[in-house]
Amino acid sequence: MLDTLLTTVGALALVVAVFSGWIQRSPVSGPLLGLLTGIALGPVALGVLDLPSLAESHRELHDLSRILLAISVMAVALRYPFHELRTVTGPVLLLLAVAMPVMALSTTAVAALALGAGLGVAALIGTALCPTDPVLASGVASGEPAERSVSARTRRLLSLESGANDGLAMPLVLIAVAVAGTATAGGVLLESLWQILGAIALGAATGLLGGSVLRRGADRDAVTPGPVLLFSLLLALFVLGAAELLRVDGILAVFLSGIAFNATSTGEERADDNKIDEAVNGFLVLPLFVVLGAVLPWSQWAELGWRGPALVLGVLLLRRLPVLLLLRRPLALKWRDACYLGWFGPIGVSAVFYLTLEADRLDLDPVVLPAGTMVVAASTLVHALSAPPALALYRRAAERTRERTTDTTPHKPS
Structure with missing residues (x-):
């Protein structure tokens, strides 16, 4: 079976590589x-x-x-120069501190109403689905079509939010596990503090050290191009493994390590590394989604009946879009940017990570994993198909704004 899977993924990767330009411009x-x-x-x-x-x-x-998320959030942390990241620090913190908890609560409420589930089950679904997925978000935050249409600030906001909230969702998930299980509030608080503070310390230390070492090596011509291109990938895997040994939040540690590495390195020694990061991110995602597609629980979806589609519709429409529209002014967003950010908060790899974490910590629930994967599959489909028309609508809105600005600008007499 492993050989069959390897053949399938390899053949698909070759197809994606050959038609990568067309795929970027298509809804697939x-x-x-x-x-x-x-x-x-x-x-x-x-x-x-x-x-x-x-x-x-x-x-x-x-x-x-877990491995795919680590590589993805590292790519997000290195996608933009550090001085550009600092320009959106305040809005990103607002999204993390306000939008993410509200999204968890709204998704929990939707799950409770749509599925008729108790608080524990609804909270497990709501917290697992709340983070914006960096893998799926990269398709609408980077690449030639998005860069040509969407403002740089909006793309940076989406990228950084999707990278940071995957790790910071851990305390919310732990609270849900406590509500659904037998953990105490004190135990959840202590574990959350250890997970977050340990991730901050590990991520900052490894990123600063890695950036300094690479920079000194490049200054002395001691590093060849090959290892430089792979350095960020190796750093992500090292931090992820160390975080697991220390029992801290590995995804957050990797993201912070990437930010610290970005701040320490000059950028010259890895000028082509962003392209490698995006390529790795694009191809490594394929095995997970092939496996997920092969194991989707169709019979359990059927048992959900109309409640499954009701959950999907409620989550896609109510989880994120109303929150971003309400935060439009504090985030200093135009209407088109608020709508774009509100719609494109896809649910994917990060949700699989947290849903399976919950399944590992608790007894398998007959509703949580099937319902959660139904939303993941729907988000993968809907957000991919809606990307080209959404970009077209965004461009038209921007053009109308420019036309109105031109019409209302007073002309100087010649």
Whole structure:
């Protein structure tokens, strides 16, 4: 089965590489192609990929999503020069401190109403689905179509929020685990503090050290181009492993390590590294989505009945968009930017990471994992298909604004 999976993922990666330019401009993203390939080759269709069920393979999915998230948030941290990151620090902190908890609460409420679930189950779903996924968000925050249409500030906000909130969602998830299980409030508080403070210390130390070492090596011509291009990837994996050994928040530690590395390095010694980061991020996502597509719990989705689609519709419409519209003025956003940021808060790898973490910490719930993966699959589909028309609408709104500005600008007499 491993050879079949490797062949499938390898063939798909070759297709994505050959048609990468077309895929960037089309409504078919790499993650969506992976998901559809997994469904087509899974037990509900051709039966080529006969993988263990979602309940049986959730630990493997957790490890795979953890590695992919680490690489992705490192790419986000290195996507822009550090001086550009500082210009949006305040808005990003507002999104993390206000928008993310409100999104967790609103998603919890939607889950409770749509599924008729108790507080524990609803909170597990709500907190796992609240973070914006950096893997899926990269498709609408970077790349030629987005860079040509969307303002740089809006793209930076989406990128940095998606990178930071994946790790910072951990305390919210731990609270949900405590509500649904037997953990005490004191135990959750202590674990959250250790996870966050430990991640800050580990991430800052490794990023600063890594950036300083690489910079000195480059100054002395001691580093060849190959290792330089792979340095950020290796740093992400090192921090992720160290964080697991220390039992701290690995995703947050990797992101902060990338920020510290970005601040320490000059950028000259890794001028081409951003391209490598994006390429790695684009191809490494394929195995996870192929596996996810092959293990989607169709029979459990059917048991949800109309409640499943109601959950999906409620989450996609109410989880994020109203919050960003209410925060438009504090975030200094134009209407088009608030709508764009409000709609494109995709749910993907980070949700798989937290859903499988919850399944590992608690007894498998018959609703949480199936309902959560239904939203992940729907978000992968809907946000990919809506990207091209959303970019077109954004461009038209920007053009109308420019035309009105031109019409109202007084002309100087010749």
